[in-house]
Amino acid sequence: MFNFLPKSTTLDVACLSRLFEHKTTSYKLLFFGALLSLLEKESERKTWKGKYSYRSICIEMLIDAWYPHRFFALSFGLQDKVGSILEKIEFPTDENACKAQNARDLRAQIEYQFEAIQAKSLLRYAPYRLLTPFFTKELSGTRDSARRMRINELADQRFFTPTPPLYRICQIEQTIHLHPYWMAYLTQHLPIIKSWHQHHWASFLQSRNPNVPAVITKATKPSFRRSLTKQKAFWEKILGHTEIYCVYSGKLLTKENYALDHFLPWSFVGHDQLWNLIPSDPTQNSIKGSKLPCRHDIQKFIETQHHALTTSYALLKKTEWKIAIESYRTDLKLAPCDIIDKTELTNAYNQQLDPMISLAENMGFVKRR
Template sequence: MYNLPNDDSLDISALSRLFESTTNSYKYLYFLSLLDIIRRNNFDIVSPISFKDIIVEMLANAWYPHNYFKLSFGTQDHISNKLDSLKLEITEPILKFRDTDKKLLRTAISNQNINDIVAFISNYVPYRLIRPFFAEDTRGFKDYDVNSAIINLSKNKFDNKKPLYCFNAQKQKDCNAIILYPDWIDYFKKNYVLVRGWASWEWLKYMQQRNPNIPNVVNKLFMPQQRDSLSKQTKYWKTVLTYREINCIYSEVQLNKNEISLDHYLPWSFVAHDQLWNLIPTTPSVNSSKSNNLPSQIYFADFINLQHLGLTVSYNHIPQNKWLKDIEPFICDLKINQADNLLNLEILTNAYEITLQPLITLASNQGFSANWVYA
């Protein structure tokens, strides 16, 4: 899908093979994190980049998909295991996607003891990532000879092979940083969007294979820049509340249309979207209490009945063209073959049971807290 821009002075073919035969997340995260560091430094890097700085960036990049969205990186992945073991102080700006450039998250990670994961990743990933630049030179090598060979080759052939980087020492035990080749920094500066898009696409393919049943993986790999506004969805429910009295399905409190909060019945951090079929009005305090928990089954019928009420009232009180536009996600995601069937409670209930029950089970298995009840 992505073709990297050509450059006559650099081995773009080797760059395009960085992720060949990759069986874990490390190379993807290492390269994406390196791009983040280069960009954050305005493509003006003259000093070595330490292994630790790159790995802190890797852990920060891995935090959102693993801890927030609960994606799997694979059963043997040590990055996810390490993140699970860290006692990070996660502040509201991080959770609300206001942590510009992951600064707070990187600081929280840096303040932890991560020497074990730094040593583990540094033992292989920095060397194996650039092996495609020396594929012929290392063909047939025993595995234990590869790292030392790449250290020497990247140093001795730095000017003619032009690998992404070389290392700051001649022996692996002394290596703790990489030195970027200047022409590659210029290449990334000129082509950052395309290179980042290519690496992100490769990362997405890897993660989709390990999360085959998870919805919307593409929107869970990186920290969203900001949450989308719910103004249209709020207007929809305010219209419904104008014509009908509605009680919160969790607290049974009568709702005031001017003081509602919209609840994602399936947590946003699981579905990563704001479609109307998953949104219902509640009070701000109830919504805050529910957070990203999965509601108890005792609310399921009331949720469907409220959605049916919303569809029926909106059908009767808003222009047909607008109603048809509003209900498109219901038809598409709930797989209901025509708009009028949304007004049939039996058909709607059946569609919700078929669609949501497997997702609830999947989210629970993925680690989202289940059986939440408002108290």
């Protein structure tokens, strides 16, 4: 990963490249990500100070960690205590949480609950451990109990030398001071550094959640939800030619009054594939939110999907139908001729849904009542 980072004639970029060589927990990754977020905000305002309070860093860390852990229910590992702090934050985890206004509300809630959730405990070790690559030789043989004090001393001693560390720690002020040279380097190459950090963050999350789908898309707060225009167009053609009933309420649906539901919640699957979408009564869709379907929902869902697929087979042009069924072929592993075979479709869905629902339950997703 060293070759991925931009070179510097004055700074030891090799030390920076080793920041995440040893990452058993999320702390270092979240701490560095918080520094980048704060530096990016300064860059946008063109007010570079490079001096960040413990409080502001902790808030950024919790915001970055909240979406993967609370919204997408990803694990940070058994040794990681960040999750226990996030669980204390009183904030709704429904699918509206990724909207801009809710993101601002999340920040406000973390600031308000800062002391109650003991947020400052995040910085007990992370600021010191992140500096370890800059003092590898000097720390050789140092006992664990003495490493924090020694790292603090070394950072102060080297801060005004030609080979400075990334930052120094001011315990009295409770602040982190980025070195001006490193601040200039990070600012100049911010998009590349952020991508490098995101690679490590996604890799960490994938290692802790090996069987979870679409982990890389769940590493950060979703910036937007993709349009469901094509998926709605498919279902509205079906709704216009045959009767479709809500799998949750049994209510007859119309093109003018329906909502498109992610049968397995979007916050779990992380995609908008047609095989997982079903028209539903808008009220029921709102109530279901990010909950998992019940066992008795599944057969109704499969029957509705089969009815829609056989209807679309007769209704659509051959090329249109091939495009529409692509996700059924790739994700459910069905041949085109088997997609309209009810037995084959049922078997494929059961093989796909049963393990995914079990995994989602183990992650903390609950079933609708």
